[in-house]
Amino acid sequence: MQIELTPQQIEQQTYFKTFVEEYVIPQAKLHDQQQHTPPELIQRLAQQGYLGAIIPKEYGGGEMEAITFGLLCEQIGRASASLLSLLTVHGMVCQSIMRWGSAEQKQQWLPKLASGEIIGGFGLTEPNIGSDAKSVESVAIAHDDHYQLTGHKKWISFGQVADLFLIIAQCDNKPTAFLVERKTAGFSTKPINNLLGFRSAMLAELIIDNCMIQKQNLVGRIGFGFSHIAGTALDHGRYCVAWGCVGLAQACLEASLHYTKDRKQFGTFLSNHQLIQHIIADMIVQIKAARLLCYQAGCLKNSGDPALIMETSIAKYFASQMVSKIADNAVQIHGANGCSDEYPVQRYLRDAKIMEIIEGSSQMQQIIIAKYGYQSFLREMRKNH
Amino acid sequence: MTADEITEKTKSFLGKFIKVEEIQADEDLFAAGLLNSLFAMQLVLFVEKEFNCKVENDDLDLKNFNSINAIVGLITRKIATA
Secondary structure (H helix, E strand, C coil): CCCCHHHHHHHHHHHHHHHHHCCCHHCCCCCCHHHCCCCHHHHHHHHHCCCCCCCHHHHCCCCCHHHHHHHHHHHHHHHHHEEEEEEEHHHHHHHHHHHHCCCHHHHHHHHHHCCCCCEEEEEEECCCCCCHHHHHEEEEECCCCCEEEEEEEEEEEECCCCEEEEEEHHHCCCCEEHHHEHHHHCCEEEEECCCCCCCCCCCEEEEEEEEEEEEEEECCCCCHHHHHHHHHHHHHHHHHHHHHHHHHHHHHHHHHHHHHHHHHHEEEEEHHHHHHHHHHHHHHHHHHHHHHHHHHHHHHHHHHCCCCCHHHHHHHHHHHHHHHHHHHHHHHHHHHHHHHHCCCHHHHHHHHHHCCCCCHHHHHHHHHHHHHHHHHHHHHHHHHH | HHHHHHHHHHHHHCCCCCCCHHCCCCCCCCCCCCCCCCHHHHHHHHHHHHHHCCCCCCHHHHHCCHHHHHHHHHHHHHHHCC
């Protein structure tokens, strides 16, 4: 067993780092304050091929393998958690169409999603429905040649600008997935501002008022919208978020290393104080542990191993808990400075908290992981008796 | 690959989630509340990796997944048409 990036992966990683340091990090504070991501930045991501990273080459994508894509998410997360959420939700729509879309849907949408001509949005959460996602209240009524869709979605990342939404609604009381275009009559969005974190992720509510959806916009089959289509999307989302947490935590560490090398208290640099060293050491170890979990999930994704579902959940859970704690400590190290917008760590802390909530809260991951633990334990017990 | 070999591999996989020795081959796995959506995704990945075939959107039918016999039937058809 050898855990080592290939020369190609290292080359890509260097390229991603250079990109975010040139185009994302310098503007991240401004975008956070303005609660806006300019279309020019989204277009720049598209030009780099990042929006189509996971899409097969036959549809104009980059067909990036899972570890390299993870390294991309890590670097985007290091620069801006809000921008990471674009990569996340756009990828969730791409992944769902790639996995469960019809041949026509793949031909129609994947090239446009790959080029950035259109942006994807993921519509699962509602005002009354969060973790209990399969109980969405949006409703689709089947007619002869179309579905009539009515519902209200909330907390939709990049909902203000996305063009194509994957919407989960009940059809015959069964969770079902539909592709809904922004231009559909009866569809509108309402911006959500002043959130704790993800301030430039341009969240929105989606109002779906008796939208007529063509039959061919059904994704998969009726009744499989949550278990398979949203399940595929959320697995991809958790993978992006896990890697993004590693990147965000790395940013916290780098800010803390920089600050403690420059700042003096009690006549010596903070870096010479053992209690500071304790915090820095824990940051380094926790980030390494989370990164290894991400590598594990990525390797399983590359091989298509069923275990990838659980390992991705474990990576997301650990990484989001980890980054929340590390961002908290980064602010602590910075003291009052860390609470001001002169330093980025306050943004990191606000964004880190969101990581524990999106794509399945920490508590939902705990339920899944504990259940897996009992299943594994009981299986071993049965084998041994 | 014979039907018996497919059945054994399928039972071995299902044994990670349920007491497969207590389940009848035609017993409805989902109706009995034994399995959840996370299992559903893992089952798709198992079929594809273990038997080198692709589960398509047209295969999304509970009748293909709701019992040991149903899963084995789906795999057998997939292998035959691969």
